[in-house]
Amino acid sequence: xxxxxxxxxxxxxxxxxxxxxxxxxxxxxxxxxxxxxxxxxxxxxxxxxxxxxxxxxxxxxxxxxxxxxxxxxxxxxxxxxxxxxxxxxxxxxxxxxxxxxxxxxxxxxxxxxxxxxxxxxxxxxxxxxxxxxxxxxxxxxxxxxxxxxxxxxxxxxxxxxxxxxxxxxxxxxxxxxxxxxxxxxxxxx
Numbered sequence: 001x002x003x004x005x006x007x008x009x010x011x012x013x014x015x016x017x018x019x020x021x022x023x024x025x026x027x028x029x030x031x032x033x034x035x036x037x038x039x040x041x042x043x044x045x046x047x048x049x050x051x052x053x054x055x056x057x058x059x060x061x062x063x064x065x066x067x068x069x070x071x072x073x074x075x076x077x078x079x080x081x082x083x084x085x086x087x088x089x090x091x092x093x094x095x096x097x098x099x100x101x102x103x104x105x106x107x108x109x110x111x112x113x114x115x116x117x118x119x120x121x122x123x124x125x126x127x128x129x130x131x132x133x134x135x136x137x138x139x140x141x142x143x144x145x146x147x148x149x150x151x152x153x154x155x156x157x158x159x160x161x162x163x164x165x166x167x168x169x170x171x172x173x174x175x176x177x178x179x180x181x182x183x184x185x186x187x188x189x
Contacts, residue, residue: 068133088113091176093163095155098185103152108165110147110176117147121169127153130160130179141165158184 061067070076089110096105108125110118123141128134141149155161165176 065132065134068128089118089167089174089176090115091165091178093178093180095180095182098156099152102154102156102185104155104185105150106153106155106163107144107148107150108141108163108178110149110165110167118167118169119143119146121149121167123149123168124166125151125153126164126166127155128162129155129157130162131157133162155182156185158182 089112091108091110094107094109096107098104106125106127108123110121110123112118120143123143124138125141126136126138128136137153137155139151139153141151144150159182161180161182163178163180165178167174167176
């Protein structure tokens with residue numbers, strides 16, 4: 001039989017055991033639960049970081065001005081025999097000092113295999129600095145003297161330049177490639 005005190009609480013021999021049971025059933029602060037969103041957030045964060053790093057690397061790789069893809073590479077390889085006929089020609093280049101607008105006159109002397117100057121040809125040039133091969137300059141050369149063809153080109157950078165000449169004469173196209181170490185323009189480094 002249960003007895004109660006004046007406040008309505010159980011009393012007697014069983015009263016000592018009752019309070020712990022009552023305390024255990026009473027509402028209190030809940031124990032901390034693990035956050036269910038933490039691991040998915042970590043995984044999504046790592047995947048997002050990988051996508052961001054990949055995008056940055058693609059941008060850096062594609063915006064490098066030193067990188068260049070050779071235009072018409074396959075066609076040039078197929079026509080290598082035609083290109084090698086240009087070895088019949090001997091060419092040299094002389095680069096003048098820079099003008100006020102930064103352009104420089106490039107003079108090409110072209111000789112046949114037997115040493116005679118090549119006259120009356122239609123000559124074009126593609127010029128590029130080896131450090132910036134994607135920035136190509138093209139020009140049509142005019143014959144200034146017998147066997148000497150010239151054009152003004154914006155050769156602003158010092159260093160190795162490649163000049164690819166295409167020489168058309170008598171219905172025949174020949175190619176010649178020159179590599180020249182161009183000195184800095186006056187007043188430039």
